[in-house]
Each structure stands twice: as C-alpha cells, then as structure tokens.
Amino acid sequence: MLNPLASIARRWTPSPRTLRRAALSAVVMSVLIIVTGGAVRLTGSGLGCDTWPKCTDDSLFATPEQGLHGAIEFGNRMLTYVLSAAVGWAIIAVRSVKPRRRGLTRLAWVQFWIVLSNAVLGGITVWMGLNPWTVAGHFLAANALLTVAVVTWHRTAEGDTAPRPRVPRPVRRLSWAIAITSGLLIALGTAVTGSGKHAGDSSDVPRMPWDWTNAAHLHAIAAWIVCALAVAMWLVLRAVDAPDDTRARARDLLIVLLLQGGIGYVQYFTGVPEILVGAHMLGSSLMWIAVVRLALSMRERPLSTPAIPPQADPELAKA
Numbered sequence: 001m002l003n004p005l006a007s008i009a010r011r012w013t014p015s016p017r018t019l020r021r022a023a024l025s026a027v028v029m030s031v032l033i034i035v036t037g038g039a040v041r042l043t044g045s046g047l048g049c050d051t052w053p054k055c056t057d058d059s060l061f062a063t064p065e066q067g068l069h070g071a072i073e074f075g076n077r078m079l080t081y082v083l084s085a086a087v088g089w090a091i092i093a094v095r096s097v098k099p100r101r102r103g104l105t106r107l108a109w110v111q112f113w114i115v116l117s118n119a120v121l122g123g124i125t126v127w128m129g130l131n132p133w134t135v136a137g138h139f140l141a142a143n144a145l146l147t148v149a150v151v152t153w154h155r156t157a158e159g160d161t162a163p164r165p166r167v168p169r170p171v172r173r174l175s176w177a178i179a180i181t182s183g184l185l186i187a188l189g190t191a192v193t194g195s196g197k198h199a200g201d202s203s204d205v206p207r208m209p210w211d212w213t214n215a216a217h218l219h220a221i222a223a224w225i226v227c228a229l230a231v232a233m234w235l236v237l238r239a240v241d242a243p244d245d246t247r248a249r250a251r252d253l254l255i256v257l258l259l260q261g262g263i264g265y266v267q268y269f270t271g272v273p274e275i276l277v278g279a280h281m282l283g284s285s286l287m288w289i290a291v292v293r294l295a296l297s298m299r300e301r302p303l304s305t306p307a308i309p310p311q312a313d314p315e316l317a318k319a
Contacts, residue, residue: 009096016156022093023153026111029086030146031285033079037142038281040076041193042274046130046200048073052123080119087111090152101160107152114145130205132194139190143288150292158301165299167242174236175295178229178253182291185222186284191215198277216268223264227257233294246297253290260287 002010014022040046048062048069049055055062055074062070091108094101118141125134165172195212199205208215234250260283267276 005092005095008092009098009100012096013098014093014096019093019097019156020153022090023108023149023156025086026083026090026108026149027146027153027289029083030142030149031282031289033076033083034139034142034146034285035278035282036076036079037139038278040073041135041200042198042277043069043072044199044201045069045072046135046205047126049077049126052126077122080115080122084112084115087115087149090149094152094156103160104152104155107148107155110148111145111152114141114148118142118145130200132199132206132208135200136187136190136194140187143186143285146285146288147292150289151296154293154296155301159303161301163299163301166246167237167240167298171233171236171240171242172298174229174233175298178226178233179291179295181222181226181229182288185219185226186288188215188219188222189284192219193277196272198272198274220264223257223261227261230254230257243297246294249290249294249297253287253294256283256287256290259283 040048045068048066048071050066051057054060055066055070055077062074087108091105091112094104094108097104118138121134121138121141125131125138128134191208191210192212192215194208195210195215196207197212199207230250230253234247234254237247237250260280263276263280263283267273267280270276
C-alpha cells in the first residue's frame with residue numbers, strides 16, 4: 001500500500017517552475033519567521049503567551065486579558081503553521097519529481113525536522129522566561145532552516161551528477177572563508193541582542209553577562225572582516241574570469257553588506273530603535289542568503305540529458 005506522498009507522486013509530476021516555486025516558498029517563509037520572531041522580541045511580546053504549547057494554562061488561544069502582546073506572540077506561533085505548510089509543499093513537490101531525486105528529498109525533509117525541533121526550542125524559551133541563551137539558539141536554528149531551504153532551492157535547478165568546480169580551488173576556499181566568518185558574524189549578533197535592551201518582554205528578563213557595547217564593537221569587527229573578504233572575492237572573480245552568475249552573486253553580497261552595515265551603524269548611534277533593529281534582522285537573513293548562494297555558485301551539477309531512443313531521433317529515422 002502506497003503512503004500519501006508516494007500516492008501523490010504516482011499521479012502528479014511538477015513542472016520545473018512549480019518545483020522551483022515550491023522550494024522558494026520555504027525560503028521566503030524562513031525569512032518571514034525570522035523577521036516576525038524579531039518583531040515579537042522588539043515589541044516586548046516574548047511572554048505574551050504565558051506558556052507553551054497553549055497560550056495560557058486554560059486556553060490554546062490568546063485571550064483578551066493578554067492584550068496586544070498576547071496577540072503578537074500568538075500570531076507568530078500561528079505563522080509557524082504557514083511555514084510548515086510551505087515546507088510541506090516543498091516536500092511534496094520534490095518527492096513527486098521524476099525520476100525520483102532522493103538527495104533533494106532528504107534536503108526537503110531536513111527542513112521539516114528543523115521546523116519541528118525549533119518549535120520545541122521556542123516552547124522551552126518561553127518556559128525559561130526568555131533566557132537569552134535559548135533565545136539565541138532559537139534564532140540560530142531559524143538560520144539553519146534558512147540555510148537548508150536555500151540549498152534546496154538552488155539544487156532544484158541542478159542535476160544529481162557529481163559537483164564540478166567552476167573556479168580555481170583558492171577561490172572556492174575564499175568562499176568558504178566568507179561563509180564561516182559570516183556565520184560567526186551572525187552568532188556574534190546574538191551576543192549583542194542577548195545583552196542589549198530589547199529583552200523581549202517588559203518584565204525583568206535575564207541578559208547575557210557582558211556589556212552590550214563591547215559585544216557590538218566585536219560584532220562590527222567581524223562585519224568589517226566579512227566586507228574585506230567580500231571585496232577580495234569580487235576582485236578575484238574578475239581576475240579569474242569567473243562565470244557571470246558567480247560574479248553577480250559576489251556583487252549582490254557586496255550590496256547587501258553595504259546596506260546592512262549602514263543600518264547597523266545608524267541603529268547603534270541612534271539608541272537601537274526597534275524599527276532599525278527589525279530592518280537589521282531582515283538584512284541579516286538577506287546577507288546569509290547571498291553568502292550561501294555565492295558559495296553554491298562556485299560549482300555546478302549539470303542537468304543530465306536523457307538519451308533519445310533511435311526511433312524518436314528524426315535524423316536516425318531518415319538513415
């Protein structure tokens with residue numbers, strides 16, 4: 001007896017465009033859940049729902065007594081279901097491709113397990129009264145989801161052959177250096193927010209045990225390192241005459257870093273207003289997408305072309 005996914009795959013084959021859009025929907029929702037999660041913290045609604053998985057001990061939903069904070073927190077929880085639907089749609093589309101692509105299917109299922117585990121981590125964060133370490137872990141797990149979603153989206157346009165390099169090995173190593181330092185940059189960002197004033201709730205929430213200005217300075221140093229590496233990558237790609245799309249990915253990263261750096265400095269010198277912090281979180285997601293796409297563009301997996309049966313080849317038919 002076929003399971004539901006196998007039954008759907010037996011009856012339906014998505015077009016390449018549908019497959020790409022399904023994978024992209026998971027990317028978009030991954031970014032949106034990061035931004036709205038930030039909005040929960042920035043509006044002081046992190047404990048708008050008293051517990052988890054219910055919103056209160058007696059109600060699954062937010063109650064009028066919880067006011068706007070309860071509505072915001074509960075709304076973000078409901079958005080997790082939309083994210084799950086997007087990931088589910090990606091799983092169905094990937095599973096229905098013919099011939100079956102097991103590696104791509106595994107990537108789609110990894111997204112499902114990250115969503116599930118991060119939902120539990122979010123509940124633990126509420127139970128622990130917005131402990132900054134669990135909040136940071138919740139954010140980093142959301143970025144892990146974004147990473148897998150972007151890789152899945154990219155792989156939908158590729159084949160399943162062995163990866164083939166498109167640039168020299170030192171350039172590929174530079175792309176990995178950018179990815180590693182960018183990941184460190186994002187992690188240091190959680191140290192800034194974990195010790196800063198936007199604790200996520202109006203009550204007394206614990207903070208990370210260091211001065212947030214020192215954390216911000218360290219975060220800025222890491223950002224300058226990423227910028228320097230990105231400029232070096234842009235120059236190197238021109239020198240080695242890299243493919244146009246790879247050079248475009250390097251250009252996109254530079255643009256995002258320029259905008260993200262500008263927002264970061266403005267928010268620091270204006271007292272970290274909520275709207276700019278939210279924009280900075282969006283910029284963080286866009287930066288990471290640009291970093292991952294740049295790294296992936298360093299190699300290719302050509303689509304395999306199925307052999308044409310002799311009777312279907314008009315030239316052979318003439319012979």
